[in-house]
Amino acid sequence: xxxxxxxxxxxxxxxxxxxxxxxxxxxxxxxxxxxxxxxxxxxxxxxxxxxxxxxxxxxxxxxxxxxxxxxxxxxxxxxxxxxxxxxxxxxxxxxxxxxxxxxxxxxxxxxxxxxxxxxxxxxxxxxxxxxxxxxxxxxxxxxxxxxxxxxxxxxxxxxxxxxxxxxxxxxxxxxxxxxxxxxxxxxxxxxxxxxxxxxxxxxxxxxxxxxxxxxxxxxxxxxxxxxxxxxxxxxxxxxxxxxxxxxxxxxxxxxxxxxxxxxxxxxxxxxxxxxxxxxxxxxxxxxxxxxxxxxxxxxxxxxxxxxxxxxxxxxxxxxxxxxxxxxxxxxxxxxxxxxxxxxxxxxxxxxxxxxxxxxxxxxxxxxxxxxxxxxxxxxxxxxxxxxxxxxxxxxxxxxxxxxxxxxxxxxxxxxxxxxxxxxxxxxxxxxxxxxxxxxxxxxxxxxxxxxxxxxxxxxxx
Amino acid sequence: xxxxxxxxxxxxxxxxxxxxxxxxxxxxxxxxxxxxxxxxxxxxxxxxxxxxxxxxxxxxxxxxxxxxxxxxxxxxxxxxxxxxxxxxxxxxxxxxxxxxxxxxxxxxxxxxxxxxxxxxxxxxxxxxxxxxxxxxxxxxxxxxxxxxxxxxxxxxxxxxxxxxxxxxxxxxxxxxxxxxxxxxxxxxxxxxxxxxxxxxxxxxxxxxxxxxxxxxxxxxxxxxxxxxxxxxxxxxxxxxxxxxxxxxxxxxxxxxxxxxxxxxxxxxxxxxxxxxxxxxxxxxxxxxxxxxxxxxxxxxxxxxxxxxxxxxxxxxxxxxxxxxxxxxxxxxxxxxxxxxxxxxxxxxxxxxxxxxxxxxxxxxxxxxxxxxxxxxxxxxxxxxxxxxxxxxxxxxxxxxxxxxxxxxxxxxxxxxxxxxxxxxxxxxxxxxxxxxxxxxxxxxxxxxxxxxxxxxxxxxxxxxxxxxxxxxxxxxxxxxxxxxxxxxxxxxxxxxxxxxxxxxxxxxxxxxxxxxxxxxxxxxxxxxxxxxxx
Numbered sequence: 002x003x004x005x006x007x008x009x010x011x012x013x014x015x016x017x018x019x020x021x022x023x024x025x026x027x028x029x030x031x032x033x034x035x036x037x038x039x040x041x042x043x044x045x046x047x048x049x050x051x052x053x054x055x056x057x058x059x060x061x062x063x064x065x066x067x068x069x070x071x072x073x074x075x076x077x078x079x080x081x082x083x084x085x086x087x088x089x090x091x092x093x094x095x096x097x098x099x100x101x102x103x104x105x106x107x108x109x110x111x112x113x114x115x116x117x118x119x120x121x122x123x124x125x126x127x128x129x130x131x132x133x134x135x136x137x138x139x140x141x142x143x144x145x146x147x148x149x150x151x152x153x154x155x156x157x158x159x160x161x162x163x164x165x166x167x168x169x170x171x172x173x174x175x176x177x178x179x180x181x182x183x184x185x186x187x188x189x190x191x192x193x194x195x196x197x198x199x200x201x202x203x204x205x206x207x208x209x210x211x212x213x214x215x216x217x218x219x220x221x222x223x224x225x226x227x228x229x230x231x232x233x234x235x236x237x238x239x240x241x242x243x244x245x246x247x248x249x250x251x252x253x254x255x256x257x258x259x260x261x262x263x264x265x266x267x268x269x270x271x272x273x274x275x276x277x278x279x280x281x282x283x284x285x286x287x288x289x290x291x292x293x294x295x296x297x298x299x300x301x302x303x304x305x306x307x308x309x310x311x312x313x314x315x316x317x318x319x320x321x322x323x324x325x326x327x328x329x330x331x332x333x334x335x336x337x338x339x340x341x342x343x344x345x346x347x348x349x350x351x352x353x354x355x356x357x358x359x360x361x362x363x364x365x366x367x368x369x370x371x372x373x374x375x376x377x378x379x380x381x382x383x384x385x386x387x388x389x390x391x392x393x394x395x396x397x398x399x400x401x402x403x404x405x406x407x408x409x410x411x412x413x414x415x416x417x418x419x420x421x422x423x424x425x426x427x428x429x430x431x432x433x434x435x436x437x438x439x440x441x442x443x444x445x446x447x448x449x450x451x452x453x454x455x456x457x458x459x460x461x462x
Numbered sequence: 463x464x465x466x467x468x469x470x471x472x473x474x475x476x477x478x479x480x481x482x483x484x485x486x487x488x489x490x491x492x493x494x495x496x497x498x499x500x501x502x503x504x505x506x507x508x509x510x511x512x513x514x515x516x517x518x519x520x521x522x523x524x525x526x527x528x529x530x531x532x533x534x535x536x537x538x539x540x541x542x543x544x545x546x547x548x549x550x551x552x553x554x555x556x557x558x559x560x561x562x563x564x565x566x567x568x569x570x571x572x573x574x575x576x577x578x579x580x581x582x583x584x585x586x587x588x589x590x591x592x593x594x595x596x597x598x599x600x601x602x603x604x605x606x607x608x609x610x611x612x613x614x615x616x617x618x619x620x621x622x623x624x625x626x627x628x629x630x631x632x633x634x635x636x637x638x639x640x641x642x643x644x645x646x647x648x649x650x651x652x653x654x655x656x657x658x659x660x661x662x663x664x665x666x667x668x669x670x671x672x673x674x675x676x677x678x679x680x681x682x683x684x685x686x687x688x689x690x691x692x693x694x695x696x697x698x699x700x701x702x703x704x705x706x707x708x709x710x711x712x713x714x715x716x717x718x719x720x721x722x723x724x725x726x727x728x729x730x731x732x733x734x735x736x737x738x739x740x741x742x743x744x745x746x747x748x749x750x751x752x753x754x755x756x757x758x759x760x761x762x763x764x765x766x767x768x769x770x771x772x773x774x775x776x777x778x779x780x781x782x783x784x785x786x787x788x789x790x791x792x793x794x795x796x797x798x799x800x801x802x803x804x805x806x807x808x809x810x811x812x813x814x815x816x817x818x819x820x821x822x823x824x825x826x827x828x829x830x831x832x833x834x835x836x837x838x839x840x841x842x843x844x845x846x847x848x849x850x851x852x853x854x855x856x857x858x859x860x861x862x863x864x865x866x867x868x869x870x871x872x873x874x875x876x877x878x879x880x881x882x883x884x885x886x887x888x889x890x891x892x893x894x895x896x897x898x899x900x901x902x903x904x905x906x907x908x909x910x911x912x913x914x915x916x917x918x919x920x921x922x923x924x925x926x927x928x929x930x931x932x933x934x935x936x937x938x939x940x941x942x943x944x945x946x947x948x949x950x951x952x953x954x955x956x957x958x959x960x961x962x963x964x965x966x967x968x969x970x971x972x973x974x975x976x977x978x979x980x981x982x983x984x985x986x987x988x989x990x991x992x993x994x995x996x
Contacts, residue, residue: 002558002564003564003565004558004559004561005559005562005565005594005595007594011590011593011594013590014586014590015569015583015584015586015587015589015590016534016567016568016569016570016583016586016587016590017539017542017566017567017568017569017570018565018566018567018594019546019564019565019566020539020542020543020546020566020568020570022539022543023539023540023543023544024538024539024540024541024543025540026540027540042508045606045637046515046517046606046636046637046638047505047511047513047514047515047637047642048514048515048516048517048518048541048637048643049515049540049637051511051512051513051514051515051518051928052514052518052540052541052544054928055544055548055926055927055928056544056548058927058928058930058931059548059927062931063931064928064929064931064932064935065928066510066908067510068508068509068510069507069508069510069511070507070508071504071505071506071507071508071509071511072606072637072638073504073638073641073851073852074638074639074851074852074855075851076638077606077609077610077636077638084507085507087506087507087508088507088508089508090477090508091476091477091480091506091507091508091509092508094475094476094477095475095476095477095480095508095509095909096510096908096909106606107537107538107540107571107576107605107606107607108606108607108610108637108638111576111606111607111610111611112610137538137573138537138538138539138540139538139571139572139573139575139576139607140572140573142539208935210934210935210937210977211935211977212935212936212937212977212978213935213936214912214932214933214935214936215935216912379565398547401564418548
């Protein structure tokens with residue numbers, strides 16, 4: 002397994018080997034699925050749309066509906082305007098969505114199709130909405146694409162309809178699973194705070210089996226709620242990379258103050274989330290939440306001997322990796338290799354933010370380790386070969402390194418292609434942290450059991 | 463059953479232009495008529511199709527399985543990423559340091575590469591690949607922007623080949639070329655034909671019954687089942703295109719005495735070229751199902767016309783059929799009388815109908831995602847297929863007899879005699895085998911899937927990942943026939959049993975019984991109405 006990967010680290014200046022990122026459009030497609038009755042549309046070759054739908058379907062095990070402009074060589078030479086206009090007409094006639102969310106591809110970006118102008122010239126039935134985001138695949142990553150489509154929701158739809166803000170908070174959950182979105186909504190509900198979450202893929206990408214297929218399941222943020230987001234008094238962007246840009250756009254456009262927080266995964270980030278809600282909206286934290294938190298701390302203290310001091314390699318998307326790093330440090334573990342494939346700078350945000358943030362956490366905890374944005378899994382594997390770890394945390398792609406080095410893998414992030422159920426349950430919040438601790442401890446203990454000699458094999462651990 | 467009137471009602475949802483187009487891609491089977499179908503034409507923009515692109519067909523399908531080749535994807539990151547480990551490219555290697563299947567190499571083009579050109583980055587990537595992997599062969603596959611900005615990947619490949627003395631080949635398989643993956647199969651296979659096959663030094667097979675297997679992609683280990691079966695019968699397999707395939711074997715593929723064609727769609731033109739260039743005839747085989755496997759083995763034996771081989775083949779078929787039949791009956795009882803949709807890429811949409819039939823399952827709708835008319839109507843239609851703007855941009859490779867290596871593998875008279883008996887250089891297509899009243903759909907889309915399932919209510923739907931959960935949400939089990947839902951092998955006798963087990967599992971798994979909650983089946987209040995006055 003991965004026998005060509007050697008300990009010797011080559012200086013590489015060209016391509017990527019075994020990427021830890023993919024391209025923008027899939028993120029845009031996923032974000033658009035979080036609008037109620039929305040059909041995402043890929044303006045490019047058929048293959049892009051096919052790849053994104055397949056990949057999202059493998060992660061969520063749910064139908065992923067999206068249409069494509071089906072570029073041919075002619076369209077690539079003469080421009081994709083005619084294809085997009087035909088697509089808009091056909092989509093509204095045949096599939097009857099309320100809204101179409103168009104994203105571009107490297108093909109339509111390279112030829113320079115002007116999407117707003119094409120939309121203006123298209124036949125859009127009355128009452129229907131078309132929005133778009135530019136998502137060139139040669140910039141950023143799938144996280145950037147998610148961010149761009151989320152910002153487009155604000156740019157096209159959010160309006161400030163009245164001078165006074167309402168006592169309501171906008172929550173931008175970022176590139177997380179529907180299980181996380183449900184959990185975040187539950188936390189805000191427990192705090193008794195009115196909110197609008199967008200995008201919201203719960204009820205869409207975790208729809209129940211009913212024996213009836215519905216192209217547009219009941220979930221997703223209603224268009225009306227997206228419009229009203231301009232009247233909320235606060236936006237919480239969870240994860241700087243996936244959510245920050247939309248929140249700032251909303252601040253500029255509709256004067257809704259933006260606060261950027263970490264993805265609420267792990268005790269500290271969840272505490273920050275709750276504390277921010279508490280002080281901004283002046284609400285006491287209900288006992289039910291304090292009880293959950295107390296249970297989590299109980300679990301952390303009860304089990305700390307099972308994970309304390311263990312070395313971890315973490316990879317995945319930046320918002321999730323930042324939160325996971327903070328979390329494993331709070332458990333007394335040592336994240337010594339931390340890597341994301343997404344380039345370091347957020348759109349409009351500071352450069353090098355990822356490395357700086359992780360590095361400062363490591364420094365505070367007195368951990369010496371490596372951190373890299375824009376890295377790949379070939380390099381991560383080489384780091385692990387040089388400085389072995391007890392555990393890898395990351396996506397399904399980590400299973401090859403896990404097997405090659407015989408190190409357990411905890412699957413977290415996007416995508417998980419080889420295991421089910423994960424997207425229904427949260428990693429977010431106190432409950433999500435409990436789940437993660439269970440996964441981490443079990444992975445380490447299963448490994449200890451497997452490796453134990455008969456005389457060391459224990460019933461109670 | 464669906465009649466013309468019902469079909470028209472389904473199509474009426476479409477705008478007029480779309481309706482006109484789609485009408486030509488759908489047939490209701492009338493065995494007494496010579497039916498034509500439109501295929502390999504553009505998907506209408508906005509239609510939710512299952513089709514992919516030329517890159518997916520080239521790098522994803524044909525080049526991807528070559529285990530001892532480092533496949534570089536030149537483009538932004540997505541295409542390389544999605545074509546990495548997602549198709550089940552199973553490969554075994556004696557030397558694992560020469561097995562590159564788990565690696566993905568992409569030039570990860572950035573905006574500056576799009577603006578200023580990506581050739582330099584590609585050159586550096588090749589240098590790094592040689593440094594790290596030391597491969598005997600490298601391929602370069604282009605993604606959409608590469609063609610648009612004019613990177614000359616052919617020139618880069620040529621220079622790298624000279625610099626390193628290894629095989630470096632480039633494939634202009636930009637996603638916008640052609641109308642589906644099929645264009646990419648063509649581009650990839652043309653490249654292998656032009657640059658790899660014949661590159662080896664071998665002149666003679668040196669072994670009896672030496673064959674190549676074309677269009678077999680080893681999904682779920684199908685290729686290994688086929689190899690074991692054929693090797694037991696005494697065949698020598700020179701090369702497979704391209705499941706568990708290797709550059710080292712492929713470069714000597716010219717020595718074979720016979721080429722088997724499993725997936726007609728993706729490779730029939732290469733089989734024809736191999737015949738023109740090296741004189742090797744090809745035989746359409748189908749190792750899906752008990753009958754089809756037995757039939758293919760008999761035809762192969764007849765081609766070689768060796769009494770011992772024929773005898774061994776018959777003994778093998780008798781032994782394996784008896785073994786499988788013993789285990790078959792419980793599965794057949796579960797499946798008997800059920801109906802299926804069978805919508806797959808290029809050949810499986812046809813091949814699996816036979817296996818379904820052996821289980822007692824009738825295929826009521828079938829189609830191909832990226833086939834051409836000959837896959838539906840048979841090879842006799844090829845002269846009538848008109849080329850259009852999309853097919854013209856896929857280069858046609860012209861080959862001529864190799865002055866040194868061309869030789870007739872069997873005498874001309876014997877060829878004529880065999881043509882009467884076996885599928886030599888011939889494929890009859892899907893339509894002829896379909897039952898009266900069944901539906902044939904080319905490039906089946908989401909709307910049509912919903913409508914046809916609603917009306918025909920099949921017991922099982924077999925297609926791919928994108929439509930799987932749509933149909934399952936309707937309470938109908940869906941079996942992926944692109945990737946077998948990560949099961950398999952399904953080829954040969956043993957594979958047929960695996961398939962029977964998996965399909966039966968779709969029907970018997972208890973989870974389907976829980977879809978309706980019990981309270982939906984019972985009234986909230988229950989009681990008896992008392993008679994008046996009491």
